[in-house]
Amino acid sequence: MGELPLTLGTAGHIDHGKTALIRALTGVETDRLPEERERGISIELGYAPLELPSGRSLSVIDVPGHERFVRTMVAGATGIDLFVMVVAADDGVMPQTCEHAAVLSALGVEIGVIAVTKADVADPARAGRQAADLLPGAELVTVSGRTGDGLEELRAALDRAAGRASSRAGAPGALRLHVDRVFTIRGAGTVVTGTLWSGVAERGDEVEILPSARRARVRSVQVHDEPVQRAQAGQRVALNLSGLAVGEVGRGDVVVAGADAPRPTFRVDVALEWATPDARPDHGARVAVHHGTRESAARIAELGGRFFQLRLEEPIVPAAGDQVVIRALAPPDTLGGGVVLDPAPPRHGPSNDLLTRLERLRRGEPVENPMALPDPAGTPKRAEPLPLTTAALAVEDELRAAGMAPPPDADLDAVTELAALRAAGRIGRLGSRGHAHSDALKAAEAAVVALVERDGDVTIASLRDELGLSRKYAQAYLEHCDAARITLRVGDRRVLRRRAR
DSSP: OOOOOOEEEEEOOTTSSHHHHHHHHHSOOOOOSHHHHHHTSOOSOEEEEEEOTTSOEEEEEEOOOSGGGHHHHHHHHTTOSEEEEEEETTTOSOHHHHHHHHHHHHTTOOOEEEEEEOTTTSOSHHHHHHHHHHSTTOEEEEOOTTTOTTHHHHHHHHHHHHHHSOOSTTOSSSOEEEEEEEEEETTTEEEEEEEEEESEEETTOEEEEETTTEEEEEEEEEETTEEESEEETTSEEEEEEESOOGGGOOTTOEEEOSTTSOOOEEEEEEEEEESSGGGOOOTTOEEEEEETTEEEEEEEEEEETTEEEEEEEEEEOOOTTOEEEEEETTTTEEEEEEEEEESSOOSOOOOHHHHHHHHHHHHTOOOOOTTEEEOTTSOEEEOOOOOOOHHHHHHHHHHHHHTTSOOBHHHHOOHHHHHHHHHTTSEEEETTTEEEEHHHHHHHHHHHHHHHHHHSOBOHHHHHHHHTOOHHHHHHHHHHHHHTTSEEEETTEEEESSOOO
8 A cells, every 4th residue: 555664563571472462463473493482482583574454564573571681672672663562461560561661662662552462361451451551542452362352453453553653764864774683594695684774775785784894785685575676764674795794793783875874983962761760870870771773881971951971882873863772780670761862972071052052952953063064055065074183183193102902992082083083094993892093904904915925814813923913903903804805704714805906
């Protein structure tokens, strides 16, 4: 019927019948691991297509309900547009029912349906009242996955909810897919799956894997095991990637394309809401930040009111408007969440000017951006690189002095300066957490070429011994050479793609 694509996510406590319900609705067994079938619980994310009475098709993500797998649940929930909260009639609302509801709230997923399952086992009235209090506004349906009673009513309720939900299709932005599963197919190579957050994915696209900056080409595209020429935002997508080993990409990575794609960052300015007043962390507290399918520990810095800066230990790849979930590290619990306002700010504290700017960003009002200047016709274009500041030159000196063993970005405290230095060609990315001076990168490239020409190939161990570096740096320089298409990885060895000129 041409409706825009939507993704439905399950939610609810363990053993309340989420997977059985999806099996009854779709005919697909989403527990694919032997351990899941032996233990009778979901451990990983499961996927299925669901046809609704109107003819509309939803992509379904079935999440685990055990408290040990909330991180996996969050990774799946970040890509959904509407939910089905499953509550068992004999148990009622349980701890993970409440936490999954908190995750949905943190992600801004407000449209969905409550399915009170096991209605053939116990009176569903009590569970229904509890669930309605937890998720007011969600339509409630009683069902039995065993007998099939209520399934058609549930399909109709999901159809009505889908009619109110907004699709990601047509949203501005380049191709961006947050990877939630990676596997290999004999004869085809590496396959990644995820929900396409923005843009379109087409066969032949040249893509980048972030934060590692590895390059690949889209060999083929599938939507629910059906090959397609192109997929649009909002769909569950599988990309077969050439030029990328299965070990070079994992859950939490982001596949992007285009000059305007988001970049990795160690800091974001956000507007947050808390699950309860007591859930608000103190300034400087260490928390877990979930974005897309990626998780990082971070320090939280208060900027005033609802505004905070998250200072991350591992990079994320956000765009303005993305949702984040904040969880406690120990004991693990969902504290709240909110929206990214500035995906790559400098390190700063509170000020009146900053609060004014963040409030305008929260409202969607335009703010000054020195990197986007209008041309005389009014079309935005990227400004010419600005002269390097004294701070940027100081950072360059620090990286030059560090030679081939530079410190991680988080120790430099200079995200803005790093971007300017990259634009000027003074430095380049080294791994997912750092940069190296261009002199160090050129020296490493020359050493790699020399080793291959001498020995026929190069390994992490041989480059480590040649340069006198740790294994971590040797691996990072080899991955840089792979991304620069100087070397080609063959098992544990690298050979030259082309002879250096």
